[in-house]
Amino acid sequence: xxxxxxxxxxxxxxxxxxxxxxxxxxxxxxxxxxxxxxxxxxxxxxxxxxxxxxxxxxxxxxxxxxxxxxxxxxxxxxxxxxxxxxxxxxxxxxxxxxxxxxxxxxxxxxxxxxxxxxxxxxxxxxxxxxxxxxxxxxxxxxxxxxxxxxxxxxxxxxxxxxxxxxxxxxxxxxxxxxxxxxxxxxxxxxxxxxxxxxxxxxxxxxxxxxxxxxxxxxxxxxxxxxxxxxxxxxxxxxxxxxxxxxxxxxxxxxxxxxxxxxxxxxxxxxxxxxxxxxxxxxxxxxxxxxxxxxxxxxxxxxxxxxxxxxxxxxxxxxxxxxxxxxxxxxxxxxxxxxxxxxxxxx
Ligand code: NAD
Ligand code: WQD
Numbered sequence: 001x002x003x004x005x006x007x008x009x010x011x012x013x014x015x016x017x018x019x020x021x022x023x024x025x026x027x028x029x030x031x032x033x034x035x036x037x038x039x040x041x042x043x044x045x046x047x048x049x050x051x052x053x054x055x056x057x058x059x060x061x062x063x064x065x066x067x068x069x070x071x072x073x074x075x076x077x078x079x080x081x082x083x084x085x086x087x088x089x090x091x092x093x094x095x096x097x098x099x100x101x102x103x104x105x106x107x108x109x110x111x112x113x114x115x116x117x118x119x120x121x122x123x124x125x126x127x128x129x130x131x132x133x134x135x136x137x138x139x140x141x142x143x144x145x146x147x148x149x150x151x152x153x154x155x156x157x158x159x160x161x162x163x164x165x166x167x168x169x170x171x172x173x174x175x176x177x178x179x180x181x182x183x184x185x186x187x188x189x190x191x192x193x194x195x196x197x198x199x200x201x202x203x204x205x206x207x208x209x210x211x212x213x214x215x216x217x218x219x220x221x222x223x224x225x226x227x228x229x230x231x232x233x234x235x236x237x238x239x240x241x242x243x244x245x246x247x248x249x250x251x252x253x254x255x256x257x258x259x260x261x262x263x264x265x266x267x268x269x270x271x272x273x274x275x276x277x278x279x280x281x282x283x284x285x286x287x288x289x290x291x292x293x294x295x296x297x298x299x300x301x302x303x304x305x306x307x308x309x310x311x312x313x314x315x316x317x318x319x320x321x322x323x324x325x326x327x328x329x330x331x332x333x334x335x336x337x338x339x340x341x342x343x344x345x346x
Contacts, residue, residue: 004079004080005032005080006031006032006083007032007078007080008032008078008082008084008085009034009084009085010025010033010034010035010036011036011085011086011087013037014035014046015087015088016200016243017039017247018035018243019042019046019050020206020246020247021247022058023053023054023196023247024248025251026054027054027174028248029251031082032079032080034060035047036060036063036074037060038062040064041090041201042199042200046116046199049178050138053191053193053195057247061077065088066106067113068116071117072117072120075117076265077335081121081123082125083124083127083258084123085127086111086114086129089107090107092202093133093154093156093157093205094205096154097155097170103155103156107155108163109162111128114328115170119132124177125178126178126180127179127257128180128181128182130160130163130184131157132155132183132184132309132311133156133157133160134152134161135147135150135183136150136151136153137310138150141276142310142312143309143312145268145315165210168264168266176267178257180253180257181260181268182249182269182271183268183270184246185239185273185309185311186207186240186241187241188206188208188240188241188331189296189332194337195338195341197335197338198338204219206280207238209335211332212336212339214295215292216339221295223296224297225279225301226301226305227280227298234280236278236279236307237307237308240277240282241271241312241331243249244325244326245273245322245325249269249271253320254320267319268315269313269315269316270313270316271311272311273311273327274310275310275328277328282332285328285331285332288329288332290335
């Protein structure tokens with residue numbers, strides 16, 4: 001073992017969840033952190049924001065992870081790499097329906113390339129960003145990690161189902177390799193300082209960025225997609241989870257594999273709070289913390305929407321010692337602070 005401080009590689013480190021995870025890694029550990037991101041859905045300013053919060057500058061290697069040759073050269077510059085947290089992927093569900101090949105290529109080729117390099121360089125610890133979308137429509141709630149997958153509702157969700165299978169099969173072939181698959185429910189909010197948050201290049205379709213951007217007038221009033229579902233107030237139910245709690249789970253997952261605490265070489269954990277929240281409850285929370293009324297209307301149901309989904313998160317709590325700290329109001333307040341910080345800039 002080298003005496004050099006170990007390095008953790010974060011792919012997609014300039015993106016929404018990757019940047020919050022880098023902040024937690026820098027604040028909670030002594031690892032050297034290197035990001036690999038080609039800015040396809042982000043930009044280099046993220047690293048200024050990370051520095052303003054942590055006081056530390058993180059190096060980013062601007063490489064397309066689908067380009068194996070370039071990726072090998074980039075890894076050649078990294079000293080003592082011991083773990084990879086793989087966020088880099090395309091994530092817009094609607095785009096994946098219109099551009100399935102782009103999604104299959106980017107999300108799967110990147111994973112395969114990273115595994116090839118891990119094998120070559122003997123990097124044994126790997127954390128993968130999966131999604132509750134792997135479950136599709138479920139019959140029984142809350143969702144446990146054993147809930148069987150239904151048919152994927154989109155090519156995006158299918159890339160996550162296939163990505164999980166690739167990892168599971170790879171681990172079987174290489175018992176020295178340890179993987180944690182984290183299935184995020186609905187990550188929302190921003191760093192509680194309001195200094196870092198989501199800044200995708202594409203127009204937001206997700207509820208929370210739509211709320212905050214419509215509140216500052218960049219987007220038209222929100223449409224609630226249906227109020228006639230069989231739920232307590234007629235709107236759909238989701239498990240919203242603060243992005244910094246998601247980030248914290250990655251630090252714990254990385255320590256878990258590095259310290260050999262796994263029962264088997266592949267572990268799978270749901271990351272949600274376990275609470276189902278309706279669209280109207282999310283709006284009420286936003287109105288409370290922002291001290292203003294939100295202009296919205298009720299519209300048609302959105303095609304393909306799951307009515308109700310939330311997590312059983314017991315396994316992540318037991319095995320990782322993870323406990324999400326932030327409630328819905330903290331999620332909304334931090335998202336709002338971030339939006340006010342951005343102003344009318346999208
Ligand atoms: P994001 O788009 O903000 O971040 C992804 C980053 O990866 C971007 O900075 C992008 O530039 C980079 N990237 C993409 N393809 C690349 C490539 N080929 N080479 C190099 N860099 C590349 O997305 P996010 O919300 O931070 O999501 C991170 C991960 O979590 C993704 O795998 C996503 O599918 C998964 N996930 C996200 C959510 C969510 O709601 N945000 C929910 C479940 C799972
Ligand atoms: C949340 C709720 C909408 C916008 C998506 C992906 C999923 C995962 C998480 C990556 C729903 C309602 C929304 C609006 C509304 N991502 N809504 N008006 O659909 O749960 O999941 O993000 O892995 O794969 O599909 O999130 O934020 O789009 O919607 O009423 O303008 O808000 O109907 O009930 P969703 P969302």
